[in-house]
Amino acid sequence: MVGPLLEGKYRAPARRPGTVTRPRLLETLGGTLRTALTVVSAPAGFGKSTLLAEWLAAVPARTAAVAFVSLDEGDDDPARFWTYALTAVHAAADVGAGALELLDAAPSSVESALVALLNDVGGMPRDLVLVLDDLHLVTAPGVHDGIAFLLEHRPPQLHLVLATRVDPPLPLSRRRARGELLEVRAADLRFTEQEAAAYLNGPMGLALSAHDVAALDGRAEGWIAALQLAALSMRGRDDVGAFIAGFAGDDRHVVDYLADEVLARQPDDVRDFLLATSVLERLTGPLCDAVTGRDGGRATLVALERANLFLVPLDDRRQWYRYHHLFADVLRAHLADERADDVPELHRRASDWFAERGDIPAAVDHALAGGHVERAADLMERAMPTMRRERREAELMRWVRAVPDGVVAVRPVLALAFVGALTQVSQFDTVAQRLADVERSLRPDGGAWPTEVPEGLVVVDDEGYRSVPAGVAVYRAALALRRGDLDGAAGHAREGLALTPDGDDLTRAAAGALGGLASWARGDLVGAEAAYVEAVAGLHRAGFVADVLGCCIALGDIRRTLGRPGDAERLYRWALELSDPAAPLRGTADMHVALAGALLERDDLAAAAEHLDTARGLGEHRGLPQNPYRSRVAQARLLEARGDLDAALALLDEAERVHDGDYSPEVAPVPAVRARLRIKRGELHEAESWARARHLSPDDEPTYLREYEHVTLARLLLARRDDAATRLLERLRAAAEEGGRDGSALEILVLTALAAQARGDVPAALDALRRAVALAEATGAVRVIVDEGPPIAGLLRALPKHDPAHAYARRLLAAGPSSPAGALVDPLSDRELDVLRLLGSELDGPDIARELSVSLNTMRTHTKAIYAKLGVTSRRAAVRRAHELGVFPRRR
Amino acid sequence: MVPAMSSSGPQHYVIRVRGRLAPRWAPWFDGMALVPQDDGTTVIDGPVADQSALHGLLRTISDLGLPLVSVAATDEPTPS
Incomplete structure (x- = not known):
């Protein structure tokens, strides 16, 4: 607002x-x-x-x-x-x-x-x-x-x-x-002479000769304000000719000359009224009464407007007016000249009037204009929480500049609020110094924070005072985060949580959110989860529902990475309940998108599609800054799950264009998401350029922030049948398990199984798969396994009946692409693929052997191996089965 | 030739406007001297803190409807 x-x-x-x-x-x-x-x-x-x-x-x-x-x-x-x-x-x-x-x-x-x-x-x-x-x-x-x-x-x-x-x-x-x-x-x-004549002799009611009009218009150079003042000066004068001659012959500034004339002709009470109320930017009856100390302000304003005394009505009901700019300047000049001593008192009265009506910015302006700095500071200190909540940043910055350092130095609550205002507009350069000053004023020797306000300091907002120690820590956390000092940020945020007094939900929430962000970016997801839970609870209690939704995006992401998609889903649904469906809050769209992501993982594509539609229907303004890109990535995932890879790719391109990370750590960068799709489409060349551009290597130290990229690299290596995939996956899995990231570990295990299968190590493949299926079963995950298509389906089918993973594996197979079989446990070698292709042709055995330049015996060995792997006994059945499995080779 | 604005410290300016301006306007010009001239202009003369302050002065002049004749930076105060 x-x-x-x-x-x-x-x-x-x-x-x-x-x-x-x-x-x-x-x-x-x-x-x-x-x-x-x-x-x-x-x-x-x-x-x-x-x-x-x-x-x-x-x-x-x-x-x-x-x-x-x-x-x-x-x-x-x-x-x-x-x-x-x-x-x-x-x-x-x-x-x-x-x-x-x-x-x-x-x-x-x-x-x-x-x-x-x-x-x-x-x-x-x-x-x-x-x-x-x-x-x-x-x-x-x-x-x-x-x-x-x-x-x-x-x-x-x-x-x-x-x-x-x-x-x-x-x-x-x-x-x-x-x-x-x-x-x-x-x-x-500029008024032409004709217009000047029409004006002066029309509405202004004068009867001037053409000669007089020309003299006036010439002196005023067609400047309407001057002609208006001149007309007012001439009203009721007998000696109009003499006035015009005097005016035309004088070289004083036109406004000066004429305003003096107009003012001199007003009765004393009107003149007093005009001068006293000239301190006001806007005038209304009761305010004028408060400033002049008299009654009848409203009637006076109406009379002034009627007398055309440069009063401009600001509304139809004649409630608010302002003086014409030029006239106001003249009035103020006279006021300063004649009644300079009254000016502070006039401003004080105006300040009181506005403060009583809750218009604190206007009250502050008048207090400052009257030189009442302490009073202004009192007003600011009390109004700060509201002003910051309403994000009235321009006014806040004016305030920060207006209060002298000496006044701020003895007001810790105001000083801290100024720090808050400065961080709100990203002006961090003086923040560290200001925080040090606040701390020194309260505990010069670094001892305990004093519960009573130390002598010499001024505090008007007692509640705000209790929160100063926690506030200092929270802003230090923000500062550290900005500098990229994640450890420092997490430490200050923890300190802030410990120092927050009971009942100060906002400070607690701020400490939680900053600590959560720092821990998240450090890869400490368990710590981040706990901190975000504090932030969400604090914001919820304080009634900042829109901010609750913002934190839920992060908290949900973290829970899913930790392998707790059910908790994430419950969180999204809880967050959606907070918002009134008749007037959805900003962030509602994000919750629907996040929920769609969770549903997609459980393979409930229809429900996911519904939530994505709902999010779109809510409109962009119900989305937080990340929503434009996140909604597109989710939509692309849905299309991918439905097999429309072209449309998915186009959406990811769009997602990259509208990307706004909103200060969250970049844990699943859009280019990496797109590289995965490229790999799936067999466009390894594009994925390779991405990996090169990102300087990714299988020998990199696995860190959480690059986990998604490294897993993507592993997928690329796997697609290239590069043995390095196994090594990389092994280290990624260790890192994920170390960090408690069961969600990541699940995906890595699936890839580990595929890598083992590719190098022919079926027991290792089944072992990894078994662990993956167990993790998936615990969380209801489906797509992360099923998306791997026929190769993983073959492995799933190979799990023996007595295996604990067998039941869930069956469910996964049912959810998978409904091919009659899935792929081969033991894939065909390149040579076998060559033979298989020719088995599909008209050539007979000897011809095939000749074509491949092998002996007939070798050719027969290959054929037998092919039959075994495909589980068939005839040439025709082998060809049919290979087509069904999608492994029938194309001509190379 | 206008001397270059020094990077710090006030610079002295002489601003000339058309029309004679009463001395009571001096507070509008941050305490600069208002010196009416024989030719019907007024010279506004004094130190100006920086470029922002100078633009503020020019805006005041515009708001008062004073036609601006000249603005010059000088090394020293003009002899009165």
Whole structure:
């Protein structure tokens, strides 16, 4: 969430009374609907917003929907900015709901939200005009990148209008050259003498001669703000001529001169009101009362608006206003000049008013503006947990910069919260120093952490104070993890868990998740499992359900690698129950994908397919960052299981393109997944290039992080009938068993069996298979064995009836590809394959012997061996059986 | 010729705008001196911390609707 949205910010402004119709400019703006980008660029007071309001009021609703965003400095944050923009679009055109949800769930992935918006707009039957007013107040690169992205990918329905005092950082000249840019600039906006006359003698109610109008317009250079001030100064004057002469003959800054005139003519109480309330960015009756210490603020505002005193309403109900920028500056200059001593007190009152209403950021701004740093720090300390939960990062960074070091130094809770804010935006450079400072302030001699706040330190959030020691450890863990110091990270995380006070579920969860990640990456899956269980439980108790789902992806992966797929499956189902089906949380899609993976392993392809469909139906915004690639890998596995290897390969290519590991250790890299499929397809050359690129060798030290790649290499060696496979598998199995990774061990044993069979060592093959089947039976695994196809089926069939593995082997055979037999226990040699091929031809025995340049006797020996291995007694039966088994050789 | 911006420490700037500006605006310009000139311009004169501060000043000038005439970095304060 980005905090409460001010309704007035995203309503197109109503046409203001007292303005002049400007047909020449309206005609220009009419071109907006024929162009991608319209820029209205001019300094303050040139009537940009007024002109836009007039034009927008004339756009017929059936032609185009108009979304209007009035920006201010607080919007200089991409997430906040785009939330406003998307809210405006949604209010105006009823599109972009999905984009908003996406942004709310993942404030950092602006681009995917914009893609969702563009898709929606592309389907609109009418056009959409998105107006961004006062865009100069926003400088964050993320905002301008987003605008450029919109322009680059815009459907023809979308038209952007940027109103700004400063040209936006977009390649305007290129668009200008291509005629793709509509511009309205200061020179266009200046009042001509005719317009000045219409304005001064119309809405402003003056009766000036053409000569006077020309003198005024010349002095003001067509600048509307100045003409407006001039008109206000002249109202009710008898000596208009003298005023104009005085004005025209003076070289003071126009605004200065005229605002002085206007202010000087106000009654004292109005003047006081204007000066006192000039400290406010936004005005509303009760707030004005609080600041001025008087009643009647609302009535005064209405009266000021009616008197056209530069007050701009921000909503239809006349609740909130702001002063015209220029006028506000003049008022503040006068306030600072005349009542400088009052300024801190005015800000303090405004700060109190906002704090009482829970708008802490505004309260903080006023406290800081009034120089009340301690007060600001108090407010921040209390609001920090909420602000961080809502990820109001731009404001947090402003706060971190605004509080002087000396104030932070004596506030351990605030200092630690600042560290949290900095890590949240990945600014780690000062974090180590800040943590050391916090620790030194609390226990300078390295003794126990004090339960009572030491003298000289300031703490307003007592609960936060109890969590400081654990917090310091947790952030040190994050820092260590970032540096790649896994041992350090695991150690700090353990310390954090030990120090977390009862009831602080979030700190416990953070320590658990960081420790889990560090242990996982170190290959300590047992430790990682325990830590993630803590993280999931803590997040669950604290009500952070979306984060629970994120941790469940990791925890489920770990449990499956540990050979506990049943526990993983139960975890996924439990996590899915947490989310309300009517409003699924982000991460729900990931759980369905993970569940599909587990079901696939159990060979329940139909249920797996159903969960993958459900995940897809939920939409991308219900997925965490890893979901785009993980869902494709799971889908590819399903296709592979169904035998559609081409489609599986295409999906893996896609998976690689959309890959985002989201800081998880890369335990099953997509290129390795694809290499396995290549091997299965017999495309060994591609798999070999992959292995070379990854610098894989059978002599590598087996580590958990490369386990998946090494097992893939073993598969490649096996396919090449390279003896090195056996050696490698032996070491991989030892490492997997050492680390308790039964899931890995199972797969390695299956390959070990195949390797033994390939070198003709049937007893060793059966021994490995027996152990594999036992592991599979314990966990319900099916595909890891069955996927090996006929060769493994032959071995399974060879298990004797009295073997303990026999029953489950039968189940596996039933699940396997339903060939009548499966493959040979004892495969045919190359020479036997040559003979077999010729047995399928018209040639007789002697011809075959001649063809192969062997004696007839040798040929007969081969034939007998073939019959034995195939379990047949005739030439025709041998050929038929070889075809059934899929071992009939093709012509080489 | 504009002297190169030193990598650290403030640089002295002389900014000229059209129109005479009352001295009460000085706080808007971070305490720089506002010196009205005979030709109807105002010289805003003083040290500027860095490039960001300079851009901030230019933005203030724009926000006040003051036409900018010139900006120059100098080695020393201009003699008044």
